[in-house]
Amino acid sequence: MADTVLFEFLHTEMVAELWAHDPDPGSGVSAGSRGEEVGATTGQKMSLSVLESMGFRVGQALGERLPRETLAFREELDVLKFLCKDLWVAVFQKQMDSLRTNHQGTYVLQDNSFPLLLPMASGLQYLEEAPKFLAFTCGLLRGALCTLGIESVVTASVAALPVCKFQVLIPKS
Amino acid sequence: MADTVLFEFLHTEMVAELWAHDPDPGSGVSAGSRGEEVGATTGQKMSLSVLESMGFRVGQALGERLPRETLAFREELDVLKFLCKDLWVAVFQKQMDSLRTNHQGTYVLQDNSFPLLLPMASGLQYLEEAPKFLAFTCGLLRGALCTLGIESVVTASVAALPVCKFQVLIPKS
Numbered sequence: 126m127a128d129t130v131l132f133e134f135l136h137t138e139m140v141a142e143l144w145a146h147d148p149d150p151g152s153g154v155s156a157g158s159r160g161e162e163v164g165a166t167t168g169q170k171m172s173l174s175v176l177e178s179m180g181f182r183v184g185q186a187l188g189e190r191l192p193r194e195t196l197a198f199r200e201e202l203d204v205l206k207f208l209c210k211d212l213w214v215a216v217f218q219k220q221m222d223s224l225r226t227n228h229q230g231t232y233v234l235q236d237n238s239f240p241l242l243l244p245m246a247s248g249l250q251y252l253e254e255a256p257k258f259l260a261f262t263c264g265l266l267r268g269a270l271c272t273l274g275i276e277s278v279v280t281a282s283v284a285a286l287p288v289c290k291f292q293v294l295i296p297k298s
Numbered sequence: 299m300a301d302t303v304l305f306e307f308l309h310t311e312m313v314a315e316l317w318a319h320d321p322d323p324g325s326g327v328s329a330g331s332r333g334e335e336v337g338a339t340t341g342q343k344m345s346l347s348v349l350e351s352m353g354f355r356v357g358q359a360l361g362e363r364l365p366r367e368t369l370a371f372r373e374e375l376d377v378l379k380f381l382c383k384d385l386w387v388a389v390f391q392k393q394m395d396s397l398r399t400n401h402q403g404t405y406v407l408q409d410n411s412f413p414l415l416l417p418m419a420s421g422l423q424y425l426e427e428a429p430k431f432l433a434f435t436c437g438l439l440r441g442a443l444c445t446l447g448i449e450s451v452v453t454a455s456v457a458a459l460p461v462c463k464f465q466v467l468i469p470k471s
Contacts, residue, residue, distance in 0.1 A: 131389060132304050134359045138352040139312060179311040186307045216304060 132216065136241060139179070140257050143172040173256060177264035184268020187212065191272075201295060204273050205232050212269055230295040234266075239289035246286070255283040266291060305389065309414060312352070313430050316345040346429060350437035357441020360385065364445075374468060377446050378405050385442055403468040407439075412462035428456040432464075439464060 191211070209221035213236075222237045241258045245251045259281040267279045270293070278294040364384070382394035386409075395410045414431045418424045432454035440452045443466070451467040 130363065131356070131360070132308065134356045135305065135308050135312075135352075138355055139308075142348060142352060175315060179308075179315060182311055183304070183307045187304070190303065 133240060136261060143175055144257060173260040176260035180261035180264025181268035184265040185272045187215065188269040188272025201275065202226065204270065204275060205293065208266060208269060209234055230297055232293040234291040234293065236289050239287050242287035242289060251286060252283060259289065263291065266293065306413060309434060316348055317430060346433040349433035353434035353437025354441035357438040358445050360388065361442040361445025374448065375399065377448060381439060381442060382407055403470055405466040407464040407466065409462050411460050415460040415462060418459055424459060425456060432462065436464065439466065
């Protein structure tokens with residue numbers, strides 16, 4: 126019964142706790158791993174960074190528990206598809222809604238009803254609160270990719286709640 | 299697949315993050331809500347308190363999602379049994395191993411293999427690390443009880459890893 130929402134409750138508490146140390150609201154609407162946070166204060170940037178790091182380590186740990194056959198993925202696109210299906214279902218009990226790529230190492234994963242943004246009212250007035258609810262998940266994606274052998278930069282953006290786009294950049298080596 | 303361990307990974311990260319601000323190891327082996335922490339530094343007491351508060355609010359939120367019929371519990375003991383079965387399964391995918399009471403408002407809930415202590419090696423040498431892995435769960439129990447209309451003081455103790463006892467004190471009004 127309650128286990129499916131446990132992660133969401135805990136995530137909410139984590140964000141609230143980290144933000145309690147820096148209550149000044151920022152005005153940025155993007156959050157990400159090694160990406161820029163527009164208009165955030167130094168304390169908020171640190172909180173976003175902490176959340177992203179926590180997500181990264183959880184993503185790594187989850188990645189290590191993936192079934193062995195997934196490690197045999199040859200194509201980058203297969204790995205991204207796996208994140209959109211299996212990882213998303215494991216964490217959010219739903220699949221990502223769409224995955225697009227330019228076939229040059231850039232992937233855009235779109236969730237039309239991102240669970241961690243659902244508790245917020247729809248509309249534009251809460252947009253500036255969105256980054257802190259995205260940082261952990263950016264790290265989660267980066268961590269899972271890392272375990273699967275892919276270095277990446279993951280950022281997120283929200284144009285209208287609760288639609289969320291995660292952009293995964295995989296630098297060519 | 300991975301969703302059952304997601305809570306445990308996230309809890310581990312939360313503890314690590316809060317402890318990162320106060321790395322000095324304490325020597326206490328008890329942790330609890332409004333209980334004493336033996337030998338802990340001020341920073342550690344604050345971290346324990348923060349964890350307990352987070353657990354309390356998650357417990358309250360979980361309590362609010364319990365099926366309606368549980369709110370009709372008349373006997374304190376029924377509520378405690380409910381926590382030992384349904385709440386524990388929802389959070390840890392297992393039932394509490396035993397529940398004892400003196401019928402005077404004191405309950406001892408024992409988990410012989412507490413999941414949040416399992417990653418630690420068995421034995422005495424890690425006992426002093428145990429309190430930080432118990433504070434959140436003490437709060438969780440106190441929060442769920444609060445939603446069910448029962449004020450309590452919850453403490454935890456570990457005599458040998460990974461066995462854990464949670465003591466619930468319900469003051470007579």
